[in-house]
Amino acid sequence: MTAETVSGRTALITGASAGIGKAFAEVFAAKGWNVVLTARRTGRLEALASELASKHKITATPIAADLADPEGVQRLVAEIGSRGLIIDGLVNNAGYGVPGYYARTAWKDQKDFLQVLVTAPCELTHALLPGMIERRFGRIVNVASVAGLMPGTPGHTLYAASKAFMVKFSESLLLENRKHNVLTSALCPGFTYTEFHDVAGVRQRVAKFGKGWWSTAEEVAEAGYDGVIQGRPIVITGGRYKLIVAIMKLLPEPLALRMVAGRSRSFRAE
Numbered sequence: 001m002t003a004e005t006v007s008g009r010t011a012l013i014t015g016a017s018a019g020i021g022k023a024f025a026e027v028f029a030a031k032g033w034n035v036v037l038t039a040r041r042t043g044r045l046e047a048l049a050s051e052l053a054s055k056h057k058i059t060a061t062p063i064a065a066d067l068a069d070p071e072g073v074q075r076l077v078a079e080i081g082s083r084g085l086i087i088d089g090l091v092n093n094a095g096y097g098v099p100g101y102y103a104r105t106a107w108k109d110q111k112d113f114l115q116v117l118v119t120a121p122c123e124l125t126h127a128l129l130p131g132m133i134e135r136r137f138g139r140i141v142n143v144a145s146v147a148g149l150m151p152g153t154p155g156h157t158l159y160a161a162s163k164a165f166m167v168k169f170s171e172s173l174l175l176e177n178r179k180h181n182v183l184t185s186a187l188c189p190g191f192t193y194t195e196f197h198d199v200a201g202v203r204q205r206v207a208k209f210g211k212g213w214w215s216t217a218e219e220v221a222e223a224g225y226d227g228v229i230q231g232r233p234i235v236i237t238g239g240r241y242k243l244i245v246a247i248m249k250l251l252p253e254p255l256a257l258r259m260v261a262g263r264s265r266s267f268r269a270e
């Protein structure tokens with residue numbers, strides 16, 4: 001693991017009230033970063049902030065924000081500014097899935113999904129990036145998914161598309177800003193033990209995948225942290241997923257599509 005001096009620097013982590021975001025907060029704090037934790041569940045953020053502050057002797061600031069609100073990012077950035085916080089690290093992590101086939105879902109659900117998983121990370125990055133460039137230091141992790149590196153699936157229709165978007169967005173940001181010492185990485189986990197599948201209501205469906213398919217949130221966050229400080233454009237967690245992604249790239253698209261569709265039907269809700 002590459003060590004770098006981060007004492008006194010502050011990272012903003014979205015979706016820090018649970019799962020991978022919470023694990024990222026723990027990893028950043030353990031490395032000596034101050035953290036700003038955001039999500040909707042204030043109680044959880046406050047409890048995590050006070051735990052991290054006393055455990056790691058850092059400053060941890062909880063700020064509630066609903067990223068589905070089109071003004072959520074603007075308000076969050078204003079709140080950060082009014083507290084005099086300077087953000088040098090950003091983890092765009094908040095996310096969830098919308099179960100079901102596209103035609104059967106409500107547009108409001110898809111619109112909110114795009115707001116949280118695509119527009120909010122883009123807007124947040126756009127607001128914080130100029131300061132990082134000016135200070136010649138920035139570390140940005142966009143939490144994507146192996147789904148973004150593979151063909152689309154039936155069900156959770158915009159999920160793979162949104163994650164593929166985050167992968168390409170991360171690559172472009174890295175190329176544009178590496179010269180300013182602002183590094184961006186797309187973190188692509190496979191199945192991870194978090195609340196994600198409970199929120200999507202597919203816990204029973206995914207339970208049929210054995211332990212070898214799963215990582216812990218801590219493993220994923222550690223890999224994401226190491227990946228961004230090493231300037232790796234894409235970080236895939238788990239050897240099994242690296243192999244699957246590599247094989248998929250070699251297959252003709254129609255065959256890859258058929259294979260992924262067959263497999264995903266067993267866990268994606270119609």
Ligand SMILES: NC(=O)c1ccc[n+]([C@@H]2O[C@H](COP(=O)([O-])OP(=O)(O)OC[C@H]3O[C@@H](n4cnc5c(N)ncnc54)[C@H](OP(=O)(O)O)[C@@H]3O)[C@@H](O)[C@H]2O)c1
Nearest residue numbers: 015017018019020039040041067094095191192194195196
């Ligand atoms: N778990 C997996 O298998 C897996 C695999 C690949 C990628 N991922 C990605 O990892 C990221 C984190 O997911 P997770 O697995 O850690 O799920 P999780 O345990 O359900 O956590 C999701 C986080 O997102 C926040 N969030 C959801 N909607 C929000 C909103 N409208 N405004 C603000 N925050 C919101 C939640 O906080 P509040 O509810 O408190 O707002 C929570 O902190 C997601 O981008 C997901 O797509 C997960």
